Amino acid sequence: MQSDTTARLLITCPDRPGIVAAVSNFLFNHGANITALDQHSTDPEGGTFFMRLEFQTPHLDVPRSVLGSAFAERVAARFEMDWRISYAADLKKVAILVSKYDHALNELLWRHSNGELPCELTQVISNHPDLRAEVERFGIPYHHVPVSKETKEQAEAEMLRLLQGCDLVVLARYMQILSPGFVAHYPNRIINIHHSFLPAFVGANPYKQAYERGVKLIGATAHYVTEALDEGPIIEQDVARVSHRNDVAELVRLGRDLERTVLARAVQWHLEDRIIVHGNKTVVFA
Missing domain, CATH: 3.40.50.170 (Formyl transferase, N-terminal domain)
Structure with missing residues (x-):
């Protein structure tokens, strides 16, 4: 795996069903391939959810800035996320x-x-x-x-x-x-x-x-x-x-x-x- 094609998404938000599916579908729809995903919740009911996800970027259908703004609007706002995307190529x-x-x-x-x-x-x-x-x-x-x-x-x-x-x-x-x-x-x-x-x-x-x-x-x-x-x-x-x-x-x-x-x-x-x-x-x- 070439590190210069890897992006990382970190998420913190209130835990509820559908978070992983929403994030995965969003990235899939924009041509990203998820290669690693870790998650943790502090409680089975009403806890805080944490996730780190790595995805590959060669086949993204939009520029970085558009991907970020679209994620903020379509996913992050709905789940009240504190989030950030970083790119391994940006040392x-x-x-x-x-x-x-x-x-x-x-x-x-x-x-x-x-x-x-x-x-x-x-x-x-x-x-x-x-x-x-x-x-x-x-x-x-x-x-x-x-x-x-x-x-x-x-x-x-x-x-x-x-x-x-x-x-x-x-x-x-x-x-x-x-x-x-x-x-x-x-x-x-x-x-x-x-x-x-x-x-x-x-x-x-x-x-x-x-x-x-x-x-x-x-x-x-x-x-x-x-x-x-x-x-x-x-x-x-x-x-x-x-x-x-x-x-x-x-x-x-x-x-x-x-x-x-x-x-x-x-x-x-x-x-x-x-x-x-x-x-x-x-x-x-x-």
Whole structure:
């Protein structure tokens, strides 16, 4: 299947009979071939319905804009849908923010270079100069924007200038708290990796917190960033089993492996339009 011919339709609406049939018939009547369909309802009666659908576009009988407006009028309005259509050929523009830790960054750079992350990686922004050589060897622009308590407002203004036109911002262990004003520019379009299995051990030094509690599982959490620190909708999580034999350094090493893969999966799912945000939760069709 050629990805440049794939379109994706995401739907959220009140659940009732006939939704799948209406969507399928509409696409069939316009020459689309449905190649994947996932759905979920929160309740058998009166729940909320979610659907992700992929269809092929070579034989559409109308342009994109006409297809969208016709769907809005003939299907979406009737079922009170919150919906969007995206096209795989339109690669999302992605920027990465990072500080000094490079493990999550390198995982994203490597996967992108191998064609595993379908996006245009536009730049890496860091509040430190340390990782410039690692980034630029992949041919990605690197911007050093220092941040201090006194210069935070100016630094964020410069970052927003650099990020103009960006579709997704990925925090690959960016060790700065973004202001509410910054976050408001990218609702559900900033993904963070937290080195903890949220909601446990929020804030700083989670591995030390976990060690002191004698946990038997450590984890990592990828989530969308909101104004509330570490409380945004969770996209993906994973855990590793540990014991009293593991010291803090070993927990950190194991945790970094989790962080790399959890963040990469979350970013890929966002790029492939597999995530629907509903309140402070996500439905992930992975």
